[in-house]
Amino acid sequence: MPSIFGPFLLLSGPQNRKTKMDIALSRGSQILAFNASSSVSAKSSRRSSLDITDTSWPAKGVGPSLSHLQTVVVQAEKRPTWLPGLEPPPYLDGTLAGDFGFDPLGLGEDPESLKWYVQAELVHSRFAMFGVAGILVTDLLRVTGISNLPVWYEAGATKFDFASTRTLLIVQLILMGFVETKRYMDFKNPGSQAKEGTFFGLETALEGLEPGYPGGPLLNPLGIAKDITNAHDWKLKEIKNGRLAMVAMLGFFVQACVTHAGPIDNLVEHLSDPWHKTIIQTLAGSGS
Template identity: 80%
Template sequence: MALSIGRSFPLQPCSLYKSESIYNKSSLGGRCSWLRHAGAEITKPCTRTCIAAAAQQRPTWLPGLDPPPYLDGTLAGDFGFDPLGLGEDPRSLKWYVQAELVHARFAMIGVSGILLTDTLRVAGIKTIPLWYEAGAGKYFANTETLFIIQLFLMGFVETKRYMDFVSPGSQAKEGSFFGLEAAFEGLEPGYPGGPLLNPLGLAKDIKDAHDWKLKEIKNGRLAMMAMLGIFVQASVTHVGPIDNLVEHLSNPWHKTIIQTLASSSS
């Protein structure tokens, strides 16, 4: 199909146009209506494929990539990234969304805790062990007791989360949590809310909170990458991230990841 404006400037198929004013989705047979737009004359009707291609154009993790059909852009942070096809099954996709959300939140908490304690240690404000040695420290109970407590608490939380995933809203019903259900105000799976888990009252209308969801998952993905970097950094340098940062800033041109990896392998 070709478009012509005036007597020159031939244009390409209408799939290049994003504006809905060029075509009419409601026309019979999925074809474009005969429209004129700024002097442009459509000399052939568009096919349904042409309309779908124009409608589906959206940001993707790789420019020019055609996202898989099951990633239609409705999920927060959906940029069509699924090279292994893990989300082809709709039920699995829902679970992977929840799994990513939980891992993102743990990563954000972990990175924040590591950076805070490492800053206090390096600044000499408080005597704190390196983050990867913190588990060997002595606390209010021995290691075995702490491990059992953690298993119980995490098991309880994860069970409640799974039950809410299977039956959304079930954990907010009266009598499901010792009369404290109102303190959580289950909004939807993955977003319990309430004064305990949403003290600032952000995104009270979770259905229209796409921007907040997008910000959270973007920061969470960044935190997961940062956590991976901290793991590798500790394995190679045997110090904390703030120590590495201070060393890099002391000699930015010679204290880099390349020199560090080269010296560690030699």
């Protein structure tokens, strides 16, 4: 009660102000002392019910130490997520490159499946980066008139003089099948494809670093990230650019279906009238 009526006691008059204030303060002190003793006794009873021999608890208390809590809080604050404030799933602990806690379908709950999804995303990212670069370069050469090349989505139907379409398809299946088989075998048994005699004597030229990250003078001529286990920044940059490239490829697909033109053509048309030739007007015009 003094905590509620204490301020009003000070306004009751000068003759009793000092006496009543002393009573309020003394009662408040008694309440605080009682609460402190109660909390101490409660802690003592809880401590007695715990197994002190359990090494998972700090030696100086029954709960986590202040330094431990500060470390956890700092780590939680430093880790970015795809949606700020979102708690990532427990199996995405931030150790993977590009892990921002995004898995709305729960595809990575199985650890073995998660490893394969990581490799699949890595390969698709690299193909997407090659595809985006190839489409932009060839489209730029075509639009500027430097070379007579077909638009990218019609390039597959182009006939070549040096080989037929069927021959090119068979050669591509053989080569890609060989490479993908080697990649899968290295994924199942890391380091097995770097052994002598597994690649026509060219094993030292490839020098695989870890599954998904081959090296050597052929695939890593600049010698970047030779210590692949500590190359987290390089892995993060690659996967970020790869994800951006996959989104760009999706944009190219949509552009081709809607405008029936290449990305450079779409860019030139937009720059000719930026306020009236946008994606909104294009999509609205395609539906009419």
